[in-house]
Ligand code: ASP
């Protein structure tokens with residue numbers, strides 16, 4: 150089998166962990182597999198590198214930041230190769246430049262465009278274990294780019310897709326994907342399986358197990374994906390296409406506290422106003438999430454929406470700067486809000502899910518400020534101090550309801 154194994158920062162945080170992971174890799178190689186390994190930077194290395202940069206120049210260009218941040222992964226692959234050398238097995242480490250992982254040129258948030266598999270395949274034919282830097286690519290100019298925080302998962306899945314790997318194993322410090330963050334919901338449980346679509350919703354909602362683009366890619370190329378622990382032998386969670394056999398009504402509850410709400414009040418009730426506001430924001434690459442437009446009163450209406458906390462001030466400024474062309478009375482904003490979402494493939498075929506969720510929130514005395522739904526997701530906006538309680542209430546309600554056949 151050709152196996153891609155990805156290990157996150159905590160799994161390679163120090164010499165002891167690296168030696169442990171080296172054993173895991175060698176074990177799989179000795180079983181006769183071709184093994185490609187993708188690594189993140191050790192522990193908090195990426196954060197520390199960002200701090201170093203900010204100390205010198207808080208306005209550092211994104212190109213130079215990527216030049217710096219990519220060194221974290223280069224350290225881990227070299228160290229891992231050394232650990233495997235010590236065990237007496239053939240190994241080679243490669244960076245994105247050497248494997249020709251071509252990406253778009255947006256520094257700090259590049260997307261993988263293509264990978265030339267020639268070098269990797271040559272090394273595999275020479276019976277080498279191949280250790281590759283995650284999180285990085287090279288653009289048209291052959292400058293180093295990075296793929297966004299958590300991007301090593303995406304490197305691993307892209308490599309698995311391109312190499313036609315039999316399986317892509319994402320090793321992390323938890324033993325799989327949980328129904329909710331166990332720090333918030335005590336009786337959260339590990340899932341044996343989850344669909345790509347559910348995982349994508351959860352990853353996008355900020356459940357940090359997988360980089361969302363890695364799930365998109367896994368779905369697109371039908372990559373056989375498993376999330377499992379690097380510390381134990383536990384089975385992990387398989388992420389796959391919907392089997393349509395046993396669909397859970399709700400498979401996961403996610404809490405996202407990185408949310409702020411902006412309300413633009415007293416806009417004219419005429420076509421084009423929402424377009425004006427959201428195109429101004431999208432020009433500055435600010436993405437807007439939940440949107441509510443109130444029912445008009447006397448030719449006037451309000452538009453509220455959410456952005457990330459970090460983008461709130463900028464979004465408010467853009468709208469205020471364009472007050473005349475948009476035309477509104479006032480703007481208000483606050484960041485004491487959070488999103489709580491329930492995700493489940495079974496929702497599409499079970500119309501009662503929304504009312505169950507609202508019942509759970511009502512019973513817990515939690516006020517809902519905004520609502521949005523998709524085929525497999527319901528999101529509510531609540532006060533941030535209510536968020537954890539809301540997650541527990543919703544989680545318990547659906548876990549009690551148990552398995553539903555779609
Ligand atoms: N080292 C990078 C980060 O911390 C990429 C990754 O860990 O996936 O974001």
Ligand code: MG
Pocket residue numbers: 157299302357358359360
């Ligand atoms: Mg990660």
